[in-house]
Amino acid sequence: MKLSRLQQASALAGALLIVTAGLVPALADNPVSVTVNGSAINLNPAPTERSGRVFVPLRGVFENLGATVVYDNGNINATGRGHMISLRVGSQQATVDGQQQTIDSAPFIIGASTYVPLRFISQALGASVNYDGNNNLVAITMTGRNGSNSEQTITPVARNDNELSLQGVKPGRGTTVNSRRPSIEASFGERRADPNSLRVYVDRVDVTQNATRSPDGIEYAPQYALETGRHTIRVTGMDASGQPFDRSWEFSSRFGQ
Numbered sequence: 032m033k034l035s036r037l038q039q040a041s042a043l044a045g046a047l048l049i050v051t052a053g054l055v056p057a058l059a060d061n062p063v064s065v066t067v068n069g070s071a072i073n074l075n076p077a078p079t080e081r082s083g084r085v086f087v088p089l090r091g092v093f094e095n096l097g098a099t100v101v102y103d104n105g106n107i108n109a110t111g112r113g114h115m116i117s118l119r120v121g122s123q124q125a126t127v128d129g130q131q132q133t134i135d136s137a138p139f140i141i142g143a144s145t146y147v148p149l150r151f152i153s154q155a156l157g158a159s160v161n162y163d164g165n166n167n168l169v170a171i172t173m174t175g176r177n178g179s180n181s182e183q184t185i186t187p188v189a190r191n192d193n194e195l196s197l198q199g200v201k202p203g204r205g206t207t208v209n210s211r212r213p214s215i216e217a218s219f220g221e222r223r224a225d226p227n228s229l230r231v232y233v234d235r236v237d238v239t240q241n242a243t244r245s246p247d248g249i250e251y252a253p254q255y256a257l258e259t260g261r262h263t264i265r266v267t268g269m270d271a272s273g274q275p276f277d278r279s280w281e282f283s284s285r286f287g288q
Contacts, residue, residue: 065149065169067095076144078169084136085162085169086146096156096173099234101211101255102145107138108255109152110236112173115254116155120145127155194276195222197266199248202282211256211284215264218248224276228268235263246271259285 063078063085064071074091089107093100098111107118117126123137138147153160153171161170197217202208215233223246231242231249234257242251249266265279 063167063169065092065095065171067171068173069170076141078149079141079146080167081136083164085149086136086139087149087152089138089145089147092147092149092152096153096158096171097235098156099236099258101258103256107145107147109156110238110255112156113237114156116152118147125151125155194274194278195219195224195270196276197278197280200264200280202284204280205282207283207285209284209286211259211286212253213257213282213284215251215253216248217264217266217280219246219270223247223271225269225271225273230267232265232267233257233262235265257284 063080065074065078065085065087066072072091072095074088074095076088078085078087080086089102090100093109093111096111098109098114098116100107100109102108105120107116107120109116114128115126118134118138120138120140123134125132125134134148134151136148136151138145140146149169149171150160150162157173159172161172162168163170196219198220199216199218201216202213226244226246229239229242229244229249230237231239231244231251233251233253238251241254242249261281261283263279263281265277267275267277269275
């Protein structure tokens with residue numbers, strides 16, 4: 032019996048519905064879970080597996096591993112834990128701390144989310160990774176530079192009214208600039224600092240080695256575009272008399288390059 036076009040279309044739609052109904056529960060019943068130092072992390076959207084490799088959404092994983100990330104037209108630049116990583120969607124070429132590497136699986140896009148290979152990202156940031164395929168569990172262990180299983184922390188110096196202060200800061204305190212690569216500057220006024228003691232942080236990332244430091248102040252030109260939103264700049268060190276200081280300010284960036 033010959034079916035009409037309408038009957039054929041209805042039959043095809045029914046078949047697709049049956050196949051889809053069979054696939055969705057199978058995928059939903061076996062999600063990949065990720066832990067960092069034993070604590071489960073919630074990634075949204077969820078991780079996905081391809082050919083035995085786990086891929087995770089871009090921003091969620093970097094944030095949980097103590098890094099900041101900038102995504103710009105397929106280019107992925109991350110900074111954290113003393114490392115700098117560059118990737119590109121669809122490319123197996125990557126750069127870690129200035130050294131070019133080839134990864135076995137390129138980042139890709141699903142819907143509105145960019146996915147990156149979890150093992151490569153974690154190890155590039157100094158972590159160890161264990162994947163239990165039977166239980167769909169990825170266990171990441173982050174070790175601080177002192178060998179402990181914790182993110183390196185920065186202990187603030189107690190402040191007092193005699194501390195060196197930051198003056199003439201740029202961008203200004205509480206301002207919003209139409210740039211994601213603004214020049215970051217601060218002067219110490221009449222007080223001078225020991226330039227060898229100065230440390231500069233942008234959103235908790237140590238950028239000292241790329242900053243210009245002098246007894247009169249600091250300057251830093253971001254190597255990558257900052258994320259749109261609020262940013263904290265922190266400067267620590269000792270003044271010329273050996274008095275420690277710990278000062279910071281905030282600004283916001285949007286649009287721009």
